[in-house]
Amino acid sequence: IDNAVAGDNKIKLTSPTKLPNATGFLWNSSMVMQVNCRGYVNSQFMQPEPAKYSYAPNMEAKSFIQPEHSYFTHHPGRFFYLKDEDSGEIISLPYEPMRVELDKFSFELGHSDITWSIEHFGLHISIKVNLTKDDLVECWFFSVLNLTEKTKNISIYPYFTIGYMSWMNQSASYNETLNAIVADSVTPYQKVTDYFKNKQFKDKTFFLSDTRPTAWHANQKVFEGEGGLHQPSALQAELLENVEARYETPVAVMQFKQQLLASEGKSYQFLFGPAKDEAEIAIIKEKYLGHRQRSQTEKSYRDYIAQSKACLTINSDCDNGNGTGNNGFDDFFNHWLPRQMFYHGDVNRLSTDPQTRNYIQDNMGMAFIHAQQTRKAYILAVSQQAISGAMPEGVLLHQDAQLKYINQVPHADHGVWLPICLSVYLNESADVSLLSEMIAFADSTAEQSFASHIELALDYLINATDHRGLSFIEQGDWCDPMNMVGYQGKGVSAWLSLATAYALTTWCDLCVEYDISISKQKYDEYRFAAQAINSAVNKHLWHGQWFARGITDDGRVFGTNEDKEGKIFLNPQSWAMLSGAANQDQQAEMIAAITKQLTTPQGVMMLAPSYTAMVEDIGRITQKHPGVSENGSVYNHAAIFYIYALYQAGQNNLAFDLLSKMLPSLENAQRTGQLPIYVPNYYRGAYHQLPKQAGRSSHLFNTGTTSWLYRCLVEELCGLKGCARGLQIMPKLPTTLKHLSGQRLFRRAILNFTIEQSSEVTAVTILLNEQKITGNILTNLQAGQHYQLQVKVAMTAEGTRAASH
Ligand code: CEZ
Numbered sequence: 001i002d003n004a005v006a007g008d009n010k011i012k013l014t015s016p017t018k019l020p021n022a023t024g025f026l027w028n029s030s031m032v033m034q035v036n037c038r039g040y041v042n043s044q045f046m047q048p049e050p051a052k053y054s055y056a057p058n059m060e061a062k063s064f065i066q067p068e069h070s071y072f073t074h075h076p077g078r079f080f081y082l083k084d085e086d087s088g089e090i091i092s093l094p095y096e097p098m099r100v101e102l103d104k105f106s107f108e109l110g111h112s113d114i115t116w117s118i119e120h121f122g123l124h125i126s127i128k129v130n131l132t133k134d135d136l137v138e139c140w141f142f143s144v145l146n147l148t149e150k151t152k153n154i155s156i157y158p159y160f161t162i163g164y165m166s167w168m169n170q171s172a173s174y175n176e177t178l179n180a181i182v183a184d185s186v187t188p189y190q191k192v193t194d195y196f197k198n199k200q201f202k203d204k205t206f207f208l209s210d211t212r213p214t215a216w217h218a219n220q221k222v223f224e225g226e227g228g229l230h231q232p233s234a235l236q237a238e239l240l241e242n243v244e245a246r247y248e249t250p251v252a253v254m255q256f257k258q259q260l261l262a263s264e265g266k267s268y269q270f271l272f273g274p275a276k277d278e279a280e281i282a283i284i285k286e287k288y289l290g291h292r293q294r295s296q297t298e299k300s301y302r303d304y305i306a307q308s309k310a311c312l313t314i315n316s317d318c319d320n321g322n323g324t325g326n327n328g329f330d331d332f333f334n335h336w337l338p339r340q341m342f343y344h345g346d347v348n349r350l351s352t353d354p355q356t357r358n359y360i361q362d363n364m365g366m367a368f369i370h371a372q373q374t375r376k377a378y379i380l381a382v383s384q385q386a387i388s389g390a391m392p393e394g395v396l397l398h399q400d401a402q403l404k405y406i407n408q409v410p411h412a413d414h415g416v417w418l419p420i421c422l423s424v425y426l427n428e429s430a431d432v433s434l435l436s437e438m439i440a441f442a443d444s445t446a447e448q449s450f451a452s453h454i455e456l457a458l459d460y461l462i463n464a465t466d467h468r469g470l471s472f473i474e475q476g477d478w479c480d481p482m483n484m485v486g487y488q489g490k491g492v493s494a495w496l497s498l499a500t501a502y503a504l505t506t507w508c509d510l511c512v513e514y515d516i517s518i519s520k521q522k523y524d525e526y527r528f529a530a531q532a533i534n535s536a537v538n539k540h541l542w543h544g545q546w547f548a549r550g551i552t553d554d555g556r557v558f559g560t561n562e563d564k565e566g567k568i569f570l571n572p573q574s575w576a577m578l579s580g581a582a583n584q585d586q587q588a589e590m591i592a593a594i595t596k597q598l599t600t601p602q603g604v605m606m607l608a609p610s611y612t613a614m615v616e617d618i619g620r621i622t623q624k625h626p627g628v629s630e631n632g633s634v635y636n637h638a639a640i641f642y643i644y645a646l647y648q649a650g651q652n653n654l655a656f657d658l659l660s661k662m663l664p665s666l667e668n669a670q671r672t673g674q675l676p677i678y679v680p681n682y683y684r685g686a687y688h689q690l691p692k693q694a695g696r697s698s699h700l701f702n703t704g705t706t707s708w709l710y711r712c713l714v715e716e717l718c719g720l721k722g723c724a725r726g727l728q729i730m731p732k733l734p735t736t737l738k739h740l741s742g743q744r745l746f747r748r749a750i751l752n753f754t755i756e757q758s759s760e761v762t763a764v765t766i767l768l769n770e771q772k773i774t775g776n777i778l779t780n781l782q783a784g785q786h787y788q789l790q791v792k793v794a795m796t797a798e799g800t801r802a803a804s805h
Contacts, residue, residue, distance in 0.1 A: 001666060003018045003019075004019070004666045004675060005666070006328060006331060006666060006676075009110060009335065010108050011666075011676060012106050013106070013108075013109075014104075014106050016095035018670075019037065019669055019675065020673075021036065021069075021673050021699055022037045022669075022674055022675045023036045023037070023675075023699060024114045024675070024677060026114065026130065026131045028132065028133055028134055028301070028304065028347070029346070030045055030134065030136055031045035031046065031136055032347075032350050033129075033131070034065075035129065036077075037107040038077075038094060038095040038096045039077045039079045039092075039093070040071045040096065041076055041077050042076065043076070043138070045136050045202075045274055046352070047202055048398045048400065049401075051187075051274070053205040053272075053273055053274035054161050054205065054272075055162065055165055056074070057220075059164060059167065064405065067682065067699070068696070068700075069699060069700075073228075074163075076163055077096060077097075078129070078158070078161070079092050079093065079159040079160075080092065080093040080125075080142060080156060080157065080158050080159065081093075081235060082120075082123075082155070083154060083155040084152070084153075085153035085154055085257070089121070090231075092159075093116070093125060094116040097230055098230055098231070100120075103120045104117070111305050112298070112301050112302040112306075113129065113298070115128040121152070122146065122147050122148040122152070123154070124145040125145075126141075130298055132288065132297050132300070135284065135288075137271050137272065137288060138271070139269070139270075139297055139298075141268070141269055142156070143267035144260070144267070145263070145264075146260035146262060149263075151260065151261050151262065152260045153258075154257075154258050154260065155258070156268070157256075158270055159251065160207050160253075160272050161251060162183045162207075162249075162251055163251075164249055165185035165203075165249075165250065166185040166186055166187060166188050167188055168185075169184070170183065170184070170185040170245070170247060170248075171185075171246050172184065172219070172245040172251070172252070174218065174244075178208060178278065178281055178282060179208065179209055179212060180206045180209065181207045181216060182204055183204060183218070183245070183252070186198075200276070201276070202274040202280075203274075203276070205250070205272075205275075206272070206273065206281045206284075207252030208270065208272075208281065208284070208285055208289065209254055209268065210268060210289050211256060213255055213256055214256060215240035215242055215255040216240055216254045217234055217240045217242070217243050217254075217255075218243060218251060218252065218253070219243040219249075219251065220250065220251040222234065222243050223243070223251055223253055234253075239257075240254075240255045269289060307346075307369070308338045308343075308346075309369070310342075310368045310369045311368045311369070311745045311746065312334075312713065312720070312744050314330055314333055314334060314740060315740070315742050316329055316330055316737060316741075317738070328663075329660075329665075331676075332663055332665075332676055333710075336678060337679065337713075338369065338710070339677075340677075340701060341366070341368070341706040341707060342366075342369055344362035345365050345369065345370075345373060345707075346366070346373070348397060349362070352401035353394035353395065353397065353402065353403050353407055354395055354397070355480075356391050356393060356395055356417065357411075357413060357704070358704055359377065359394070359395045360418055362704065362706075363377035363378065363707075364421035364425070364707040364708075365710055365711075367427075367429065368424070368707075368711075368714060374429075375431065375434055377395075378434065379439060380397075382453040382454075383440060384441075385453055386442055387446070388456075389415065389456035389457050389458075389459050389461075390415070390457075391414035391417075391418070392414065393406075393408070393409070410475050410476075411474060411476040411480065412476070412477050412496055413478050413493075415503070416457075416500055416502070418454055418457060419458065419503045419507040420499075422454070422510065423510055426513075426722070427715070428746075428747070429722075430722065430724065432514050432516065435449065435450050435451040435514075435516050436449050437450045455507075455518075455522060458500075458504055458507060458526065461500045461503065462504075465497070465533075466492055468492070468536050468539075468540055470537065470541075471493055472486055472490075473485050473486035473492055473496060473550060474486055474489075476619075477493045479621060479630055480630070481621040481624065481629075484617060484620070485551075485558075486552070487619075489553070490554075491550060491617075494541045494547050494550050494572040495572050497536065498575035498578070498579045499575050500530075500533055501529075501531075501533040501579035502530075502579040504527070505579065505580065507526060508526050508527055508530075511523065513723060514724050533579070533581075534576075534581035535581075537572075537576065537581050538581060541557065542586070543560040543561065543562075545561070545589045545592070546560075546593050546594075547572040547576050547581070547582075547590070548560045548569075549607075552617040553617065554617060556617060558617075558618060559572065566608075566609070566610075566611055566622070566632075568593060568598065568607065568608055569607045570604055570607065570638050570642055571641065573645075574642040574645040577590075577646070577648065578641075578645050591646075591654070594642070600634055600685065600695065601661065601671070602661055602662070602694070603636065603658050604638075604639050604642055604658060605685035606630060606633065606634070606635040606638040606685070608632055608687075609689055610626035610627050610632030610689055611631055611632070626689055626690060627687075627693060628682075629681075629682060632686050633683060633684055633686075636680065636681060637681065637704040637708070639662055639705075640705050640709050641708065643655050643658050643659050643712055644712055647716035647717075652732040652734050653735055655712070655716070655732070655734075656717065656737065657734070659709070662705075664678070671696075672696060672697040673697050674697040678701040679709060680698045680699060680700055681702060681703035682697075683695050683696060684696040717731070717732055717733070717740075718731055718742070718744070718755065719731035720744045720751075722746065723777065725777050726777050727746050728777050729766055729776045729777070729789075729791055730776060731755045731764070731793050732796075733755065733793060735797070739755070739756045740754070741754040744789075749783055749784070749785050752788055752789065753789040754789070754791065755791040755792075755793065756791070756792055756793070757792075757794070757796060758795070760792065761793065762794050764792070765792045766778075766789070766790070766792075767788075767789070767790040768787055768790075769788050
């Protein structure tokens with residue numbers, strides 16, 4: 001796309017219409033806002049459950065952040081109408097709701113702020129928003145500069161959506177003392193017990209200004225009048241009429257009448273957010289309004305986001321054929337992906353009961369940033385395990401938190417994630433002391449070691465199998481909406497069986513690698529169980545060229561060539577490669593089938609063909625729109641499992657090709673519709689069924705992909721992977737990437753490295769501070785020390801073809 005550029009650690013979009021759904025996001029420990037290039041904003045805060053302070057115009061159902069969020073005229077937003085008082089012309093900024101074509105437009109996503117830089121009417125306008133480190137407030141800065149030689153008379157009207165707050169009680173007015181529009185509401189409820197809980201709620205929304213407005217408006221309907229948001233009636237008058245809202249939809253509008261001499265500039269500061277009462281608003285005002293406060297806030301928020309710095313910086317000559325180009329590729333891995341990973345690990349997608357599998361995987365990513373946090377999270381997760389070994393559906397992060405929505409549905413996979421993800425924690429930290437931490441259970445105060453908790457989880461999984469030795473799926477596994485395969489208690493999952501085998505093997509491998517004490521009997525039992533599962537899967541689920549997805553309650557094997565839809569699923573193939581169930585020949589056949597049936601320009605789809613009608617022995621997944629989410633999108637979480645598996649199988653070229661396809665870039669932005677600042681949870685699939693929509697991004701930045709993608713970068717592509725003895729060097733460069741350099745932080749040692757493919761070597765050769773190293777493990781690296789690491793690897797043969805589509 002021509003209208004997007006990267007530079008100064010920013011991604012800029014110079015048109016509001018080319019990627020109308022493009023967004024950036026900002027967050028802190030208690031709130032998150034997704035900001036659209038045209039001025040729409042989707043935000044929520046925690047009290048401690050997700051709540052709103054800027055609502056849609058109708059009653060909203062509360063749910064998780066959804067994919068492909070749709071924007072509409074009255075969608076919550078932060079807009080600025082601007083009137084040229086000399087000509088009477090009106091525009092709105094940054095673009096909505098009036099949609100007037102602007103002389104210059106630039107939407108700029110930085111790591112810790114989002115800005116627009118606009119020119120129109122001979123004015124330069126800059127609009128900027130950032131958050132604070134911990135508080136519930138959006139900090140806005142609006143500045144306008146007269147670019148002409150003439151005096152200009154203008155009116156600026158910030159229009160901040162408050163929206164439909166409550167059917168019980170809502171109102172808004174201007175508060176003189178605070179110099180703020182303050183809206184008031186009562187969160188609707190019916191049970192008397194809720195009264196006592198809700199008493200603490202922040203039911204007010206405030207819009208504070210550092211400048212006294214000439215006039216104001218707080219009544220949405222009256223403000224817009226017959227003109228609508230495109231031509232609000234209230235703007236026709238010289239001055240707003242200071243209208244309040246009394247059980248009417250509130251809005252925050254102020255008017256600032258301003259004369260600007262030639263080259264004169266003027267700026268305004270606004271604060272917007274939820275509060276419990278006026279006293280709280282006054283505190284926020286004290287804390288954040290003012291020049292000094294603003295620069296301090298910007299700095300501390302910048303410092304907070306900067307904590308997302310992870311253990312690797314790369315410098316590649318990477319033109320990976322996807323056209324991500326050098327800068328985009330490095331920039332994404334050096335900044336944007338760690339930022340997204342930190343969001344997942346630090347605030348857990350702003351949920352108080354993250355799904356256990358998400359919590360564990362998201363915290364796997366945190367091991368690359370701040371391993372102490374991973375440790376804490378893993379301890380918390382096992383402290384909520386049942387003494388039976390069953391892991392909970394979700395991890396409760398707050399005293400009053402409850403399992404909600406999807407966490408009230410029984411999924412059978414939660415036990416597999418800890419042993420699998422633990423390896424990254426151990427690789428990064430070598431902290432084996434975690435294994436002997438003594439921890440109680442959700443339903444028992446008897447403490448057992450962390451290692452015993454893992455073994456209880458594994459025992460539980462081994463027992464949750466049928467007469468064939470396959471794992472029961474209950475109402476879902478990793479795939480949430482696969483809820484009717486086994487709801488009668490008999491259906492089994494190929495993926496979960498394989499994941500169980502892989503978890504068992506991983507645990508045994510970790511015990512060996514890190515010298516974790518495990519009884520000989522247990523160890524043998526686990527190795528044996530893993531093999532038994534692998535053979536059971538082979539016996540019952542290998543169907544010609546690939547593994548089926550499962551067997552339903554009624555004994556129907558599905559996910560085979562005999563199905564009309566849902567013939568082939570990605571997950572069982574990837575995990576058969578990981579678990580060792582697939583031999584070389586099978587792997588080759590599976591890869592060929594995947595390449596043929598699942599590959600698209602954005603990566604591999606998670607199943608094909610997508611279902612077009614409900615299948616009652618599979619479930620809700622088949623009711624999702626074809627190509628959307630689990631129903632055959634390029635579901636990146638599933639795609640990254642496959643990529644990870646390909647790396648284990650030494651398929652370096654194919655793995656890299658698919659990894660590149662997954663990355664958002666400026667080049668593929670036109671297709672995906674998003675800017676390259678996060679990896680989305682999916683790109684539309686159903687590539688052969690609905691080619692026109694294929695490739696569109698979900699615009700959803702919540703995804704388990706992040707930690708695995710980063711893991712692939714660190715441990716596989718760069719091959720700078722921790723092990724018990726130190727840092728193991730085993731890069732897996734694709735043929736096209738001849739050279740890579742960068743910096744790896746490892747157990748607090750700092751290694752500046754170069755990796756190159758060389759025809760002079762046949763195996764990895766290593767120079768550390770110019771000394772030749774025997775073998776491929778760097779032992780004795782000292783915390784705080786700097787090292788020069790030079791790695792040569794043999795040329796990667798073209799051999800494995802890149803995936804075609
Ligand atoms: O949520 C994710 C889950 O958070 O779907 C993944 C699963 O592994 C993650 O734990 C695959 O199923 O309920 C639904 O149908 C939703 O589609 C969720 O399954 C899905 C959404 O994409 C939310 O991010």
